[in-house]
Amino acid sequence: MEFTGRGAPRVESDNLLAFRLFDKEGTNINEGTVLTLDISRTGIAIESPFLMEAGYKIELTLGMGDEIVKAMGTVQNSKKIEDNKYHVGIEFDFLTEDDLHKVGMIYPEVLK
Numbered sequence: 001m002e003f004t005g006r007g008a009p010r011v012e013s014d015n016l017l018a019f020r021l022f023d024k025e026g027t028n029i030n031e032g033t034v035l036t037l038d039i040s041r042t043g044i045a046i047e048s049p050f051l052m053e054a055g056y057k058i059e060l061t062l063g064m065g066d067e068i069v070k071a072m073g074t075v076q077n078s079k080k081i082e083d084n085k086y087h088v089g090i091e092f093d094f095l096t097e098d099d100l101h102k103v104g105m106i107y108p109e110v111l112k
Contacts (some may be wrong), residue, residue, distance in 0.1 A: 006039035011107045017046060018061040021075075026057070030047050036062070041100060043073065043091040049084045058090055067102040071095040 013036040021030040030050070037045040046058070052058070052075045062069045073090040080086055104111040 008042045008044070009109060009112065010038040010040045011109045013037065013044075013107060014037045015062055015064070017044075017063075019046075020059040021052060021059040022053055023044070024051075024058070029056075037087060039103060039110060041092075041095075044071075044087065044103060045083075046088050046090065047086050048078070048086045050086045051080070051086055052078050054078065059077045059095075062103075064106045067105070069095075069099040069102050070097065075094070 005052045015036045016033055017036050018033050019031060020028055022045060023029050034046045036050050037047055039045075044062075054075050054077055057077045058073050058075060060069075060071045060073060062071070071092050072094040073092045076091050078086050079088075100110070
């Protein structure tokens, strides 16, 4: 993935992630399940079947082993890969230390 700007090392991931996407007015405009591409302590990249506009807020629920991680983020960029396939970069706005450690149990490099 060629997104730039993330301040923390990325770790490839392949997890299911449930999301709720909100427009700039805070209206829930879409929700569903997508695959993760990579994750870091500051953000996550996903593969989406549709474009997500930069600036939109997104609520994330991610399964990490037997644990559930919840986070809020902001879409930073979206790149069309092919028809109905976009790579979307999301910066975390809110991720608790407890949830970060849950991620670190599966992807220890995230905590470095």
